[in-house]
Amino acid sequence: MSESVSQAPAPEVATTGLLGGSARVAAAPPKRNEFIYYGLRNPKLLFGLTVEVLLVLAAIIAPFFAKYAPLTTTNMPVQHPGSTFWLGTDLNGYDMYSQLTNGLRESYLIGALGALFATIVGLVIGFLAGWRGGWLDEILQLITNVLVMIPSLVLLIVIGSYLTSRSILFEGTFIGLTTWPWVARAVRAQTFSLRSREYVDLARLSGKRPVSIVVKEIAPNMASYLFLVIILLFGSSMLIAASYDFLGLGPSQTVSLGYMMNQAASNSALFYHMWWVFIPPGAVLTLMVFALLIANVGLDEVFNPKLREQ
Amino acid sequence: MSVSVEKLSVAYRSRRGDVTAVDNVSFSLADGEIMGLAGESGSGKSTLGNALVYLDARMKTTGGKVAVDGRELPISDNNAMRHRRMTEVSLVPQYAMSALTPTRKIGKLISDLLKSHHVKDKDAVYTELSRRLALIGLKEDVLGKYSFELSGGMRQRVTIIMSTLLNPSLLVADEVTSALDVSTQRAVGEMLVEFRDRGYIKSAITITHDLSILAQIADSIAIMYAGRLAERAPTSVLVDSPLHPYTQALLASLPAVGVRHDQVTLTGIPGRPPSLANPPSGCRFRERCPFAFAKCTETPPFEEIKPGHLVACWKVSQEQAETAATAPGLPLKEQV
Amino acid sequence: MTTLKLDQVSKLYPSTTRGGGLTPALRKVSFELKPGEVISMIGESGSGKTTIGRILLRLTKPTSGTVTFDGRDIASYSGRGLKDYYQQVQGVFPDPFSSYNPVYRADRVFDLVRSSYFPQVSDKEWSAKIEAALDAVALNPGDVLGKYPHQLSGGQQQRLLIARALLLDVKVLIADEVISMLDASTRVDVLNLLVKLKRQGLAILFITHDLSLGNYVSDRTIILRHGAIVEMGATGKIFGNPQHDYTKMLLTAVPELHKKWQHAPFDPDLVSANGATAAMGSPNGKAATALAHASMLDEITHGEQVVKRDLRAVFGGGRAVASGKSQVAVALEPPALHEFEPDHLVAEPE
Numbered sequence: 004m005s006e007s008v009s010q011a012p013a014p015e016v017a018t019t020g021l022l023g024g025s026a027r028v029a030a031a032p033p034k035r036n037e038f039i040y041y042g043l044r045n046p047k048l049l050f051g052l053t054v055e056v057l058l059v060l061a062a063i064i065a066p067f068f069a070k071y072a073p074l075t076t077t078n079m080p081v082q083h084p085g086s087t088f089w090l091g092t093d094l095n096g097y098d099m100y101s102q103l104t105n106g107l108r109e110s111y112l113i114g115a116l117g118a119l120f121a122t123i124v125g126l127v128i129g130f131l132a133g134w135r136g137g138w139l140d141e142i143l144q145l146i147t148n149v150l151v152m153i154p155s156l157v158l159l160i161v162i163g164s165y166l167t168s169r170s171i172l173f174e175g176t177f178i179g180l181t182t183w184p185w186v187a188r189a190v191r192a193q194t195f196s197l198r199s200r201e202y203v204d205l206a207r208l209s210g211k212r213p214v215s216i217v218v219k220e221i222a223p224n225m226a227s228y229l230f231l232v233i234i235l236l237f238g239s240s241m242l243i244a245a246s247y248d249f250l251g252l253g254p255s256q257t258v259s260l261g262y263m264m265n266q267a268a269s270n271s272a273l274f275y276h277m278w279w280v281f282i283p284p285g286a287v288l289t290l291m292v293f294a295l296l297i298a299n300v301g302l303d304e305v306f307n308p309k310l311r312e313q
Numbered sequence: 314m315s316v317s318v319e320k321l322s323v324a325y326r327s328r329r330g331d332v333t334a335v336d337n338v339s340f341s342l343a344d345g346e347i348m349g350l351a352g353e354s355g356s357g358k359s360t361l362g363n364a365l366v367y368l369d370a371r372m373k374t375t376g377g378k379v380a381v382d383g384r385e386l387p388i389s390d391n392n393a394m395r396h397r398r399m400t401e402v403s404l405v406p407q408y409a410m411s412a413l414t415p416t417r418k419i420g421k422l423i424s425d426l427l428k429s430h431h432v433k434d435k436d437a438v439y440t441e442l443s444r445r446l447a448l449i450g451l452k453e454d455v456l457g458k459y460s461f462e463l464s465g466g467m468r469q470r471v472t473i474i475m476s477t478l479l480n481p482s483l484l485v486a487d488e489v490t491s492a493l494d495v496s497t498q499r500a501v502g503e504m505l506v507e508f509r510d511r512g513y514i515k516s517a518i519t520i521t522h523d524l525s526i527l528a529q530i531a532d533s534i535a536i537m538y539a540g541r542l543a544e545r546a547p548t549s550v551l552v553d554s555p556l557h558p559y560t561q562a563l564l565a566s567l568p569a570v571g572v573r574h575d576q577v578t579l580t581g582i583p584g585r586p587p588s589l590a591n592p593p594s595g596c597r598f599r600e601r602c603p604f605a606f607a608k609c610t611e612t613p614p615f616e617e618i619k620p621g622h623l624v625a626c627w628k629v630s631q632e633q634a635e636t637a638a639t640a641p642g643l644p645l646k647e648q649v
Numbered sequence: 650m651t652t653l654k655l656d657q658v659s660k661l662y663p664s665t666t667r668g669g670g671l672t673p674a675l676r677k678v679s680f681e682l683k684p685g686e687v688i689s690m691i692g693e694s695g696s697g698k699t700t701i702g703r704i705l706l707r708l709t710k711p712t713s714g715t716v717t718f719d720g721r722d723i724a725s726y727s728g729r730g731l732k733d734y735y736q737q738v739q740g741v742f743p744d745p746f747s748s749y750n751p752v753y754r755a756d757r758v759f760d761l762v763r764s765s766y767f768p769q770v771s772d773k774e775w776s777a778k779i780e781a782a783l784d785a786v787a788l789n790p791g792d793v794l795g796k797y798p799h800q801l802s803g804g805q806q807q808r809l810l811i812a813r814a815l816l817l818d819v820k821v822l823i824a825d826e827v828i829s830m831l832d833a834s835t836r837v838d839v840l841n842l843l844v845k846l847k848r849q850g851l852a853i854l855f856i857t858h859d860l861s862l863g864n865y866v867s868d869r870t871i872i873l874r875h876g877a878i879v880e881m882g883a884t885g886k887i888f889g890n891p892q893h894d895y896t897k898m899l900l901t902a903v904p905e906l907h908k909k910w911q912h913a914p915f916d917p918d919l920v921s922a923n924g925a926t927a928a929m930g931s932p933n934g935k936a937a938t939a940l941a942h943a944s945m946l947d948e949i950t951h952g953e954q955v956v957k958r959d960l961r962a963v964f965g966g967g968r969a970v971a972s973g974k975s976q977v978a979v980a981l982e983p984p985a986l987h988e989f990e991p992d993h994l995v996a997e998p999e
Contacts, residue, residue, distance in 0.1 A: 201742050202750040204708055205758065205810075208740060210732035210765035223752040353832040354803075465694065494693035494858055499902040499910060522833060525904035552906050566837045568865040570888065570903055574844045579865070581841075582834035585802065 038227075041305045048305060051298025058291055062108040069101035073258040084279050091279040094270040102258050103283050109259040110241055110288070113175050117240030120179020122233055125186025130217050132187070133194025140191075147184045155181040155243075159252050168255040174247065178240050189232050193225045200224075227306035231299055238295040245288055260284040315516045316342040316365075316483050321377035323357075323364045332590045333375065334360040336540040339615065340623075342483070347509055347517045349527030349548070352537035355586050359407060361537070362485040362520045364388060366404035381482050382515075399430055403481035403514075407488045410468035413460035419471055420456030426475060438478065445474055445513070449504050466497030470504060477508055482515040484508075489519070490526050502530045524567060528552050533621075536560050539586050539597035542615050546622040556624045558602045596627065604628045653682040653705065653738070653821050653852065658714035659981065660700050660876075674700045676876040676983040677714065684820065687843065687853045689863030689884065691899070692873035698856045699743075701873075702825045705854065706740045707731060718821075736766060739814035743826035745806035749798035755806065756794050758813045766817060782812040786842055804835030811842065822846070825856040840866050860903050864888050869992075872896050875999075877983030882993035892995040 042048055071077055076096040077088070084091040090099035132143040159177060163169060197203065198221060206216045222229075247253050248261025249268070267273070267281035323335040334357040342348055352358040364372060365379055368388055379386040381401055387393040398404075406412070414422060423442065424435075432438055443453055449470050460468055469489060477484055486505065490498045508514050519531060527534050528548060535545040536557065544557040555561045562582045572579075584601040587593050593600065595610040602609070608627040615625040618633050660675040675697040682688055692698040703709040705716060707723060716723045718738065726734050742748050749755055759779055767775065783790050786808040793805055801809070807827055814822055824843065828836045843866055847853055857863050863870060863884075870887045872880040872895065880893040891897050901911050984997040 201744065201747040204706075204742065205748050206750075206761060207708065208706060208735055209758075209761040210735050211761065220750055224750070226752075353834065495860065495899055495902045496693065498904070502904070503910075523904070524833075525906050528906045529904045529910055563833055564906065566833050567906060568837075568840075568861045569905055569907075570861045570864055570900065572861070572865055573884065574841070574865050578841065579837045581837040 038305055042302070045301040045305055047297050048301030051294045051296070051301060054290060054294035055298065058107065058287070058294070059111065061104065062111050065104040066101070066108060069098060069104055071098040071101050073097060073102040073105045074256065081275075081277065090283055091277070093266065093272065093277065093280045094275075095266075099279055099283065102263055103260075103287065106258045106260045106263050106284060107287060107291075109171065109254075109257055110244060110261070110291070113171055113178070113244040113254075113259065114237055114241035116172065116175025117178030117182065117244065118233060118237040120176055121183040121186055121236055121240070124179065125183035126190055126229075128183065129187040129190025130194055130221075133191040134198055134213060134217055134221075136195070143187075144191075147187055150181065151184045153181075156247075156250075156252075159247060163252055169253070171254045171257060174244060174254050175240075178243050178247075182236065182239065182243070186232055186236060189228070190225070193228060194221055197221045197224055227302075231302060231306075234295055234299045234302070238292045238299075241288070242292055260288045264288075315344040315346065315382060316518075317380045318365070319378050319380075321361070321364070321379060322375045323360050323368070323372055324375045325360075325371050326373065327371075327590075329590065331373075331375070333592075334372075334540055334589055335364065336592075337376070338537075338542050339377075340535060340542065340545060342516045342518070344515055345509060346532050347505065347519060347530060349524075349531030349534040350518050350520045350537060351522060351524055351527055351534055353522055353586060355539070355589065356537040357540040357589070358520050358537045359487055362487055362518055363404065363406065365483070365518070366398060366402045366485055367394070399426070399476070399479045399481060401481055402483045402485070403476045403479075405472050405476045405484070405486045405489050407491075407520075409472040409487075409489070410465060410492070413468060413472065415460050418457055418459055419463075423456070423475060423478070426478070430479060432479070442474070442478060445478075448507065448511075449474070449500070464497075466493055466500060469493060469497070469501055473501070473504060473508075477513050480513055484514040484517040485520065486517060487520045488522075490523065491521060498526065499529075502526055506530050524552070524564065536563070539592060540589055541597060542623070542625060543598065544622075544624045544626075545615075550619075550622055556618060556622070556629045557598075557626050558604050558628070559598050596625070652684075652717075652719065653854075654717045655679055655681070655701070655705075656715045656717070658701070658704060658711045658716060660697070660704065660709070661712045661981075673876050673981050675704075675711070676981055678873075678876070678878055678983075679714075680871060680878070680881065682821065682852050682854055684852050685847060685850045686869065687847050687855055687867040689867035689870045690854060690856045690873060691858065691860060691863050691870060693858055693899075695875065696873040697876035698858075698873050699825060700876075702740060702823045702854070702856050705821075705823055706738065707734065732765065736817050737819055738821040738823070739817060739819045740823035740825065741807065741810045741814060741827050744830055745803055745810060745827075746798060746830075748810055749806065751798060753797075755796055755798045755801055755809060758810065759816065762813060762816050778816060779812075782815045783809075785815055785846075786812045787838065788812065802835075803830050804832065804839065807831060807835075807839060808842070811839070815846075819851070821852045821854070823854045823856070826858070827855075828857065828859070828862055836862075860888075860899060861905075872899070877996065877999075878986065878994075879984070879996040880994065881986070886990065886993040890993075892989050892993070894998065 074097060077092055077098055078096050079088070080092055080094055080096040082088045082092040084099075088098055088100065090103060092098055093102075128143050128147070132140040155177075158181070162177070166173070194217070200220075203216060203220050206220050211219075244253070244259065245261035245264070248259050249265045251265055253259055253262055253265075261284075263284040264281060267277075267284070270280070272278075272280035318341065319339050321335060321338045322333060324331040324333045336357075338361060340348075350358045350362060360372065363369075364374065365386070365388060368374065368391070374389045379388055381397075386397060386402065413419075417425075427435060427438060446453055446455065451467060451470060451474075455463065455467065455471065460471075463471065469492075473486070473489065484505075489505075490501050493501060505517060505519065509517060519527065521527060524534070531548050533545065533547050534551045536543045536551075536559065538559050544551065544555065544560045546555075551560065552564070555564055559582075562580075566579050566581050568579055582601055587597050587600070594612075596602070596605070596613050599605040599609040606628070608631075611627075613625045613627045613630065615623055616630065617623050618629055624630075656679050657677045658675055658679070659673060659677050661671040661673050664670050664672040678697070678701065680688070690698050690701065700709065704711050705723075707726070710724065718734065723734060749758065756779075763770065763775060767778075770778070779794075780790055783793070788805060788808050793801060793809055798806060807830070811822075811827075822843075828839060831839060840862065843853055843855065847866075855863060855867055867884050869882060870880075870884045871878055872887065872893065874895050880887055880891065880896045887896065888900070891900055904910065984999050986994040986996050989995045
């Protein structure tokens, strides 16, 4: 029943450890608080989280301070950042502050949508394939592999050309539907590994159904891993969205960070030394993703005791 | 004396302060002696054995010294120890057979080992290696295999071969027979004895919880309880006439083949070993000991009751003193 | 009369090693477990003993043969029927710590039983039930309730799992290596508990590799080797008068406190599992002969082909692969059993 490599179980060492009987019973805290304890002390996690939270707050609140709509011209083009236009205006007279803050919001929205869809689809498919195995697994793996091989950019161009206009929902869904394979693979591998654990057998012996077992026994043991995957997914969604928008494949009539960079490139902002047009969106995008990645590394340390610097 | 350990104490660092896993332990091994170090989990036997060879980052010595072949062993100095490992002292850690790197062939693991110890005459070592493999019934093609291609017993024997290839004076074997089938257990046990008989190792400390295996292969047995030595005696003496109440209870709880529950009811020992983070004062077994009395709140000394037989128990010391006092033939003024 | 009966049960695993094909983990095993009876199933690794436990617990399906409980084929159970089966037949696994989901508290194993089988029971009644079960296994509720698995000792974990089985008022308990992970002082307590339960009418299949434990606690013994029964019968007769060479070998290899290992003369026929003869090199000395003897047995017992474990499962496929144990080329048809004396069956040499 156990999948240990040794021929017969080794005697009791791991379970009792040093602290012996009664004291250990009093001393050790429940495991979940341990994560919070270490989490609050991990500099990378704190840094990443703080930056991200600030940016999200900015995305929510800052657009309210914009005096102009992002795509309404102020009729005062090429203004340096100053007291009237905090981040200046571009060649078309659009207010850069307004574009940046609204763009930040849109980028977050698209990133979140993409990550959400990818997570849901990836989880379902990963759990199904991992739990059932057999031919269902083979079929789902086939689908996954095919999807991974299709170049999503080309697909986007082809689909995009049939649509008259593209919405945020479309872009988010598209990103979700093209990035779920990564989630599915991770979930499938973990599920495979976890389903042969003895506590899963015990749940079966207690008359539990597969759905209950997957949700209550397996998923919580993957929770930290899933968390990390989802955070990474969020970051990559935003980056992918930015690259689509940069190429002009983003949602129509929507300002996002990628769109801003697209405009900066097509209006030769660099050539005209209009740094306030392309540096802010690039810097903010970099910061968004960077903070997430740093937080992710920190979170990995929190969940995995062996990585902690003692 | 091949090995001598004097008042050794080893502690673990933990968030809540240091936990002393080995408390003031002293013993010595003669050349060619295989000592069995027995105890239950949490007794500190693994810590003691491992500390003699490799103190990992969590452990530290808080007192005492160790000497092998007359020279002091700097166990707390990792750099100095690196030169002494494998050549003077060697360790087969617990779960070693599960810890062989699965991506390298056995032969490669051995050549890595030789390289890291700057062994000059590789050919001589390889000849010796083939001889030893044949001795224990492993074919030479095992060198070309990966660890997962071998059975548990074969892997265990490979780890012992690797640990003893450079002929250490002291081999510490931690639970090497525990996870094996009965027939392989015997093969591995006899392998240790054979290696000692042929001089591949000078002396050995076998750490296990299984007293019956020790009865087969060990020359002497030391029983550890809650970080301290409770009893140490030659094997036949300990098995036939144990003195410490813990040893007696332990032996009484072992079922022998042929004994059935309707013939003899075995009893365990009520209670549990004390926590090493906060051990009780005095004798650590007193809370579970049927013979405990007032003096047991003081720590009993680990003293020689009979030649070669050391016990840490007030009851035993008292009985010994009484026997000596009433021993016939002693002039009155020499009585205690 | 509740009886668990195995009839010609075989289990074949796809062999992932060079030969391909199928390897038998169990070969037409048949025996019966009656109420109030303890059967020790003794075997080394690769013998198939754990597989039998899993088949009886419906965690694995046999490739052929039937298992009947009270006359009904357990393969026919599903859903509701399976749940009812588990109310009568339960198991305890070798490694107590792994049986607990580390994310939850240890007593959640009781809650699983409650939500499946006793949803209507009031809190007060349930607490009383738990206390009774804990009392039966000599555990103090204050010591174990509300704690996480890593806060309990191996002995407590194991007894908690037995208490869980008792909550269901089972008729049959499959105890797979329940003692191996325990210390000497707690081992005996769990053993004595099993004896007490047996006297109350519980049927127990005690799976172990430790002969002395098997002997202490059981009424009947089955010796398993390479998936087939080699000797079976009343415990006293098997241990007192072993007939099969494998049983004899096992008994000589068991270390005992007051008796040294006997150096039996080297017997090549003993070790040939499939016609391979033991042509050993030239080890010298008495000790070396015994060594060679045992190690030859080891080599041929475990063969040189090992099933590669989860590698296949992770990189693709995911088919049921035997867990890391070696496979020996044996025929599906096991050696025939003949009656040596009443209640003592011995297999022909293979």
